[in-house]
Amino acid sequence: MIRITGLLALAGLAACSTPGIDYAARVVPPNTAAVETRTVDVGRFDGPGGNWYAGRFEEMLASATFDGKPWFRMARYSDGYVPDGQRAGIYEGRIDIVDYRAEEYSQWVTKCVEWDGLFDCEHRAEVEEICLREDLQVSVTPRLIEYGTGQILFQETYFGDASNESCDEGYWHGRRGSHAGGGGYLYGLLGGVSPPRGMVLDALADTIYEVRGDIAPSNTTRRAVFVEEAIDPVVRADPRFEQAVKAGPKSPDFSCYVWEDMKAEYPDSPAVSHNLGACLEARGDFVAAHGMYAEAAEQSAAISGTGQPDEPFRKALSRMSYYRTGLQLIDRLTEPDRGWQPVPGGESLPGGELPEGELDGAPADDEAGS
Known part of the structure; x- marks a missing residue:
C-alpha cells in the first residue's frame, strides 16, 4: 500500500458544487423508438x-x-x-x-x-x-x-x-x-x-x-460524480478521502490514484468503491465502472441494515445501466454495414424508471456545472 502525502495543498482545488470528473459523453434519450x-x-x-x-x-x-x-x-x-x-x-x-x-x-x-x-x-x-x-x-x-x-x-x-x-x-x-x-x-x-x-x-x-x-442522441459533457461522505467511520476519518474528493475536478489523475490506493486499504468501503468507479467511468471503461458501482451498492446495502443500498449508490448503478444500454443502441444504429436499417423493437430502455430529474438520459445532478 502506497501512502499519499502532501495532499493538504489540494484542499482548495474544488471549484464546483458537485465533485467528480467531467468527460465527453454520448447520451441517448429514454425514448429509443424516436431515436x-x-x-x-x-x-x-x-x-x-x-x-x-x-x-x-x-x-x-x-x-x-x-x-x-x-x-x-x-x-x-x-x-x-x-x-x-x-x-x-x-x-x-x-x-x-x-x-x-x-x-x-x-x-x-x-x-x-x-x-x-x-x-x-x-x-x-x-x-x-x-x-x-x-x-x-x-x-x-x-x-x-x-x-x-x-x-x-x-x-x-x-x-x-x-x-x-x-x-x-x-x-x-x-x-x-x-x-x-x-x-x-x-x-x-x-x-x-x-x-x-x-x-x-x-x-x-x-x-x-x-x-x-428527446429524439436524438447527443454529444455532451457529463460528470462522473463522487460520493462526498463515507458511510464507514474509519474511512471518513482518513484525511485523504476529503482531499481526493476535492482534487477530482482539477486534478483527476491524482485523485484517481488516491482512490486506487485507498481501495487497496479499504476494499469493503462503498464510498471508496463508488469513487473509484467514477474514475473508471471518466476514463471510458464503462464495463469496469459498472462492476465497481455494483460492488459499492452491495457494500452499502450490507452496511445500511435495510438490505437496500443508499440512494447515491443505487442511482449510480441505475444510471450506468441506462448509459451502457444507450451506447449499445448507438453501436447498432451506426454500424456501417447496417446503413439506415433500424434495430428491432422500439421499447424503452430496460432497468426501471429513470432517476428523478433526467431529461436526456443523464441525471441532472450528473451534468457538469460549477
Missing part, C-alpha cells in the same frame, strides 16, 4: 404559429448531428418517397395558448419636450405614459407517427414562455383588451384578445431545443 426512427418527414402543426414551427422543426431535424454526422434523413412522403425496409415516420403536432395576460398601468417620466438642437434639450417636463405588460405561455405537442402503421412512437408536451412590456405617450387604452361593463376593459384571454404573433414565436422558439434532446 431509431431516423428517416423522417414533417407534417402539419395546428394552432397559432403552426407553419412557422413546422419550418423550424424541419430545420432542427436536418441540422441534428451526432459524432459530427447527420442523424436524420429527411423524406417526402407526399412526393411519393416510401422508405424500403426502414423504420420511418412523420412528425406533426398541435400548438395551444395556455395563458395570455395583459394589463395596463400608467407612469410619469421626465422627457425632453423642446429641443434647441441635436442632443441639446431646451426644456424637460413630466409626461404621463401608458404602459402595457404582457405575459404568455404556450404549449406544443409534437408526435411521431410511424409510416405504414400509424403507430404513435413519440408524443410529449413542451411549454414556452414570453413576456413583453412597452410604454408610450400615444398608447391607446384597450389595445390588448375589449370593452367590459362600466366602461372598463378586459385584457388578454379574458378579453378575447389573441397574443401578438411575435410573442407566440418567441415562446415557441426554445421548445425546439428541448425536443431535439
